[in-house]
Amino acid sequence: DAGITQSPRHKVTETGTPVTLRCHQTENHRYMYWYRQDPGHGLRLIHYSYGVKDTDKGEVSDGYSVSRSKTEDFLLTLESATSSQTSVYFCAISDYSDYEQYFGPGTRLTVT
Amino acid sequence: GDSVTQMEGPVTLSEEAFLTINCTYTATGYPSLFWYVQYPGEGLQLLLKATKADDKGSNKGFEATYRKETTSFHLEKGSVQVSDSAVYFCALGGGGADGLTFGKGTHLIIQP
Numbered sequence: 723d724a725g726i727t728q729s730p731r732h733k734v735t736e737t738g739t740p741v742t743l744r745c746h747q748t749e750n751h752r753y754m755y756w757y758r759q760d761p762g763h764g765l766r767l768i769h770y771s772y773g774v775k776d777t778d779k780g781e782v783s784d785g786y787s788v789s790r791s792k793t794e795d796f797l798l799t800l801e802s803a804t805s806s807q808t809s810v811y812f813c814a815i816s817d818y819s820d821y822e823q824y825f826g827p828g829t830r831l832t833v834t
Numbered sequence: 835g836d837s838v839t840q841m842e843g844p845v846t847l848s849e850e851a852f853l854t855i856n857c858t859y860t861a862t863g864y865p866s867l868f869w870y871v872q873y874p875g876e877g878l879q880l881l882l883k884a885t886k887a888d889d890k891g892s893n894k895g896f897e898a899t900y901r902k903e904t905t906s907f908h909l910e911k912g913s914v915q916v917s918d919s920a921v922y923f924c925a926l927g928g929g930g931a932d933g934l935t936f937g938k939g940t941h942l943i944i945q946p
Contacts, residue, residue: 755933762842764923764938765878780933812877814933821866821885821927823934825877 725749726826728813734832741800743829745813747793753816754796755823756780756788758809765812771796803833836861840924840937847914848945855909855940857898857924865926867891867900867907868934872921881909881922919944 725748735741745754753772757765767780769788777788785807787799800807810830814823840857847853859867866885870878882891887902896911907924921941925934 757933762938764936766936767933770933778932814878822868822880822883823927824880825870827877 726813726815726824728811728826728829730829731827732830734834735803736834737804738802741803741831743798743811743813743831745796745798745826747796747815749815749817749824750793751815751817751824752793753823754790755814755816756786756796756798757812757814758782759812759828760809768798768811800831803831805833807831808833836865836926836928836935838924838926838935838937840922841940842938844941844943846943846945849916850913851944853909853911853914853918853942855922855924855942857907857909857937859905859907859924859926861905861926861928861935863928864902865928867898868925868927869896869898869907869909870923870925870936872923872939874920878923914942914944916944916946918942 727746729744755770756768766782771777771790789797812828813826816823837860868883869881871881872878882893884891884900890899898909921939923939924937927934
């Protein structure tokens, strides 16, 4: 299994509070991704990174920001959480040459 | 833009039945195609892949063939087991940095 961890695994927070989710990899892969999974929508890309300090927006980036200061860490921040951001968040990594992505175990976030 | 369409289910089968989960796609260029599996409470695991037309991906008794003429990548297994119960996602990737495009997932239930 690819070495990907996500923290926390579960979080409950209140509307309007900031939240940061962490993805950590030990594979030294260049590309990292944040997805959200919601019933009826499959997985949707939030943001991605193609190198240290190089990030870009995905399909559903509004309300989210990311940072990548080291190859192994990719942070997802909800500046002011809303109930519509209740979801399961997955981090994924890729070394590009093989195209496929490897996923972390997910973080279940509930915004009350 | 790119898109993936698959039956959402749930698909309920008896143990040892033949499985087909349909997947069709729309994409520019020549994408790579993937099937991922998600067991309850876990992240997505790569099941199989195909990177060019007429390629057949296979793993754990599952197979899928990249059909460019019908833009399809149907997942098949000759004899399913209870342990195959999971959600299956079809996905495509253009090989770029901006992630994979997923279908909405098919929930498969295998009854003993």
